[in-house]
Amino acid sequence: MKRTLITLLGALLVLLLFIKTQESSQALPPPAPFRHGTSIKIPIDPKRWYQINNVSTGLEGLFDGITTESVNTGWGKILTNFDAYYPLLEGEQLSISSIRLYDGAGMNTDKPVTLSILTDRWERVPIARFIGSKYQAWVGPDPDQPDVFNLKTPITNARYLVLNTSGDYPTELELYGTYQKGHEPALAQLPITPFRHKLGINGFEWYVENPDAPSALRPVDDTRVNALKSFSLMRQYMDWDKLEASKGQYTYTPTFSGSWDYDAMYTRLQAEGIDLLACFQTLPKWMENTYPAGGRDYSNVPAQYGSDLTSPKSYLAHARVAFQYIARYGFNKRINPSLLSVSSVKTTAGVNSVKMGLGLVRYIECNNEPDKTWKGRNGYQSAREYAANLSAFYDGHKNTLGPGVGVKNADPSVTVVMGGMSTATTDYIRAMIDWCKEFRGYRPDGSVNLCWDVINQHLYANDAQSSQGGRRKARSGS
Structure with missing residues (x-):
């Protein structure tokens, strides 16, 4: 009996000690954070x-x-x-x-x-x-x-x-x-846009012109145009080689590649109340061939192989053809004619002639999905590389690349759209904005001197939930 009592008293003492330890532990403050003096x-x-x-x-x-x-x-x-x-x-x-x-x-x-x-x-x-x-x-x-x-x-x-x-x-x-502590900037108010102006379509030249007609005549096809009338905008996938199949030789009506008649096509779309967004994309063969044989692709970065992709100078040719295109199809009729040129080569479809300020194109997009990882390093631009590209394309990197370079130097009223992003993240655009802060500075009103007017984001919605997940196989224009 005595031994049993001692055992019970011992167990009770252990229990009391455990409870006291738990209470002491709970009463202790959390460990102090690492500090250095008053830091x-x-x-x-x-x-x-x-x-x-x-x-x-x-x-x-x-x-x-x-x-x-x-x-x-x-x-x-x-x-x-x-x-x-x-x-x-x-x-x-x-x-x-x-x-x-x-x-x-x-x-x-x-x-x-x-x-x-x-x-x-x-x-x-x-x-x-x-x-x-x-x-x-x-x-x-x-x-x-x-x-x-x-x-x-x-x-x-x-x-x-x-x-x-x-x-x-x-x-x-x-x-x-x-x-x-700092504070977040105030958000800008978004303008109200009529619903009709939110409906557009991606397309190619053959959505408007008949590709089966003889190359000497690419007529606008009424049946094709009627199918477009439900939309207020057509985003034209316009390949660079249509405008400059040979280096320095610009063509529009007819184009050397495909014999398309851009003058007639754009005039008809305007008559139907359909705005045109020219998505200026891909490489002409003469630039694609600067890449090693195993790395050639018309969706490569629009600069010669080996260029410094962080420098606006590397995109000079890209920005020159953009100037020529907008000088013709934009709204500015006061351009120095000596800056404009077309190919003098005669074809069965005719010969090009210099024109300016036709007032047919209001929007132009600089490349398509520059963040396309599926094309590897030759086709991928980092955000800061693409910002350098856009700066040349926009205004000749603030007019530092010489005359006849950049969209805004052909027509300041034309809207420059950044290439549609293929990934649903803000990282890319935030990096582009900060590049502009560093290399383009600020406007007189204190706003960042951005080299685009419209942000463009792509979303591939599907029931397989594979959008932007790395499993999508795509090509430019998808």
């Missing part, structure tokens, strides 16, 4: 980052507080090394005094991850480098001193954070210092 952990909104590549997920994993999970933004990326940008909001200020990066598994000593800031003068200042040489440990911004988290001098005047990677990341990234 605080700078809040980062993971959704604000945008990446200059064809990624499938964002960078939320880099800031979720979980150190045991690797950060992966998707597979099959076109660019092997790329940047991610974090723009600061209006009025947002930060001073970075220390940095912590969590080193999980794996090493990337030959392909370091770098964190930089962009200043208000667009100067890139590196502030941290990560090589993964430790294991399951917090490291500082300098791999040579991994246990030192403080920067030698606090970093100020940041307008962007920029993360450069070849695919590797720490599992967590934390910035410490001082911080002042």
